[in-house]
Amino acid sequence: MDSDFDLIVVGGGSGGLAGAFRAAALGAKVALLEPADLGGTCVNAGCVPKKAMWLAAETARRLRMAGSLGFAEQDCHLDWPEFVAHRQRYIQNIHASYRRRLDAAGIATLPVRGQLLDANTVQCDNGVQLRAERILLATGGHATRPGIPGAGLGDTSDGFFEWTAAPGTVAIVGGGYIAVELAGVLQALGSQVEMFVRGERMLASFDAELVDQLVEDYRQAGVHMHFGTETAAVEREGDGLVLVDGEGGRHGPFEKVLFATGRSPNSSGLGLDIAGVALDEKGHVVIDDGQATSVPGIFAVGDLCTDMPLTPVAIAAARRLMDRLYGGVDRRLDREAIPTVLFSHPPIGKVGLDETAARELHGDDVHVLRTGFRPMLHALADSPQRSLFKLVCVGDAKRIVGIHLMGEAADEILQGFAVAMRMGATLDDLRDTVAIHPTSAEEVVLMR
Ligand SMILES: Cc1cc2nc3c(=O)[nH]c(=O)nc-3n(C[C@H](O)[C@H](O)[C@H](O)COP(=O)(O)OP(=O)(O)OC[C@H]3O[C@@H](n4cnc5c(N)ncnc54)[C@H](O)[C@@H]3O)c2cc1C
Numbered sequence: 001m002d003s004d005f006d007l008i009v010v011g012g013g014s015g016g017l018a019g020a021f022r023a024a025a026l027g028a029k030v031a032l033l034e035p036a037d038l039g040g041t042c043v044n045a046g047c048v049p050k051k052a053m054w055l056a057a058e059t060a061r062r063l064r065m066a067g068s069l070g071f072a073e074q075d076c077h078l079d080w081p082e083f084v085a086h087r088q089r090y091i092q093n094i095h096a097s098y099r100r101r102l103d104a105a106g107i108a109t110l111p112v113r114g115q116l117l118d119a120n121t122v123q124c125d126n127g128v129q130l131r132a133e134r135i136l137l138a139t140g141g142h143a144t145r146p147g148i149p150g151a152g153l154g155d156t157s158d159g160f161f162e163w164t165a166a167p168g169t170v171a172i173v174g175g176g177y178i179a180v181e182l183a184g185v186l187q188a189l190g191s192q193v194e195m196f197v198r199g200e201r202m203l204a205s206f207d208a209e210l211v212d213q214l215v216e217d218y219r220q221a222g223v224h225m226h227f228g229t230e231t232a233a234v235e236r237e238g239d240g241l242v243l244v245d246g247e248g249g250r251h252g253p254f255e256k257v258l259f260a261t262g263r264s265p266n267s268s269g270l271g272l273d274i275a276g277v278a279l280d281e282k283g284h285v286v287i288d289d290g291q292a293t294s295v296p297g298i299f300a301v302g303d304l305c306t307d308m309p310l311t312p313v314a315i316a317a318a319r320r321l322m323d324r325l326y327g328g329v330d331r332r333l334d335r336e337a338i339p340t341v342l343f344s345h346p347p348i349g350k351v352g353l354d355e356t357a358a359r360e361l362h363g364d365d366v367h368v369l370r371t372g373f374r375p376m377l378h379a380l381a382d383s384p385q386r387s388l389f390k391l392v393c394v395g396d397a398k399r400i401v402g403i404h405l406m407g408e409a410a411d412e413i414l415q416g417f418a419v420a421m422r423m424g425a426t427l428d429d430l431r432d433t434v435a436i437h438p439t440s441a442e443e444v445v446l447m448r
Contacts, residue, residue, distance in 0.1 A: 005031045005132040006326075008122050010114040010270070013040015015302030015314030016138035017098060022319045024105040026326035031130055032107050033114040033122070038098040041140050041303070042311040043091060049161050050181060052087040054343045057188035061345060068381040078189055080165045116271030119297045123271070134297050134325065137277075137285060138318065139266040141303035145259045146173070150234035153241055154257035157182065166191045167255035171243050173231045174260035175202030177342050180214075182258060184345040187223050194224040194251065196231050196243060206342060207354040207404040209370075213388050214344055214406060220384060221345070226251070265304045280306060290332050291321045308338055339418035341411040346385060349414030352402035352421055358392045362401075367393045369427070369447045375408040375440050389443050391427065398427035403444070413441045 005028075009020045012034025020032045037044045056078055063074040102109045112124040122130045143156035155163075157178055166189040172179050175197035187193045195202075195218075203211045219225060230246035240253025267283045278286045278294035285293055285300040287307070293300050299321055301307070302314030313333070320331040339351035358366045369391045378385045387407020394401050400421045405414055420429065427447075435442035 003120065003131040003133055005029050005108070005130060007031070007134050007136060008114070008130055008132040009033065009136045009138060010122060011040065011138035011140060011266075011302075011304070012038050012098075012109070013138060013140045013302065013314070014042045014311040015140075015318045016040070016136065018315040019136045019138060019301060019318030019322055020107050021101065021105055022322035023326050024107050026322060028322075028326045030105075030107045031132070032102065032109045033112050033124065034109065035111055035113045035125070038095050038102075039091075043094050045158050045161050047311055048091060048094070049087055050157075050178075050185075051343060052083075052090065053185045053189075054181065054345075056083050057185040057345065060188045060190075065377070065381045065383055068383070076190075078166070080163070080189075084164065115269065116275040116277070116298070118275055119295050134299065136318070136321070137270065137293070137298065137300040137304055138302050138314065139270060139304050141263040141265045141309065143259070144262050144264050146231065146261050148231060148233050150236075150241075151259065153234045153236060154259045156259050160258060163256075168192065169240075169252070169254045170194070170256045170258060171196060171241070171252060171254045172258045172260060173243070174262075175199060175204075176260060176262070177203065179258075179260035180218075181343045182260060183218065183223055184221075184343075187218070187221055188345060192222070192224075194226065194254070196226045196229045196245070196251070198228070198230050200227050202227075203342065206348055206350060207390060207402075208356065209390065210348055210388055210404055210406040213386070214346075214348065217346070217385060218344075263303065263309065267304060289335075290324065291317055307333070308335070308340075310338070310340060313338060337418070337422055339414055341414065343411065346387065346407045347409075347411040348404070348406045349410040350402070350404045351414060351418040352400070353392055354402055354404060355390070355392055358394065358401055362394045365394050367398055367427075369393070371443050371447050373440075373443060376438060377408065387440055387443070389447065391430075391444070391447055393427050400425050400427065400430070405444070407440060409440050413444070417444060 007023050007028050007030045009016045009032045012032050020030050024030045060076045063076045067073050112126050114122040117123050120131050145151040169192045171194050172183045173196045183193050183195050232246045233244040235242045237253050241257045242250050242252040265284045285305040287300050287305045291299045301317040303309040307313050317333045323329045323331045337352045342348040355368050372388045374386050390404040392402030403417050430445045433445045435445050
């Protein structure tokens, strides 16, 4: 085939960059199309700035706690623009590092939007047409607002990252991980936060017992939670915004309304219909277990497709795909036990099955162990925050099939235990491991 490249990657976010780097390292001639900042959602409007804000919020919480430990009273007010300057400098360093690595790898990087013309041709929005033997689609997703009157008066997570001060009052609409994370950040940084959740529960994919405790923690911290509340409209009232619920109840006024009501794949305007790439009913590109779309030679990774919308998932899928296409190794993403963390206050980490899912699969063969305790710092400061850790095991051997940690440092503790679980660890393996004392992590190996 007469082509310019072995591989064209459309989208320079988590998945696209990982795929481009791995393919080039394996000898492929690669072009990468990215019209915006390198790094995509994760680096520019997702994981990285979110974690930075979470760290600021944790620092504020520590400063507040320090007063109870004998330190002089601290000023917990954050100079938000100064912190944003630190955050953005960190992000700019990531951009510069990607740029250097792309140049060093010999990847042709074009600041353009791409659209498929057929299975081997991409039309760039600067008029250039590129041809390649294979195409990787990695265009990610975008935040959506509900189709209600006044939705445009509120912000999404993209707008949140442009704020320059904590709003005095804020309504957060949604009960998923982004809603919960941003609620925790804003409350810790001084906002009066109200959350509006449509269902009776939030965080449906997390262990219900841990979520119940988190809700209690948020309430104690001062977040006002409304469950079973459908948001029907947002109206301007004087300087503020009023949220109208499905029963005509009015809430507010709030300085800001933040919608964290979902994300949709960036699949329109990509020429998928022209090339014949199949989509699901929500517009995600349908892939098989090896990232192949319905069109031979066209592959997809990340939030654009039906995989879990997480950065490490997009990266792992892209690397494995390139190892197969250009490295001759048959590797595929194992979607069984993907660890993930909710950056709430305190954080929740989970991997594998929760208690309910395990019982559906294994019935009475399921054994659940749990431990609740007060982490040392919180005990010293007489703070009410507690940790709750759960292990879900199956069979006589008590093989670990789920680990659910809520509490101080859960975000850092989980990764190593996820490796153990993947390797088939049993409860005895954990118990045979000597504890590291005094830590929160030791509670995982000491569970009875
Ligand atoms: C607020 C928030 C917090 C998050 N926190 C976490 C977290 O803590 N941990 C975690 O693992 N995940 C987190 N995520 C999810 C994570 O950001 C995504 O799963 C990840 O970025 C997906 O990578 P991707 O490569 O599929 O897409 P993206 O990273 O979104 O990259 C897609 C790129 O494609 C480009 N593009 C779009 N259309 C075209 C086109 N036609 N031509 C060329 N380029 C195009 C876009 O400009 C973009 O740069 C968070 C997301 C949000 C919104």
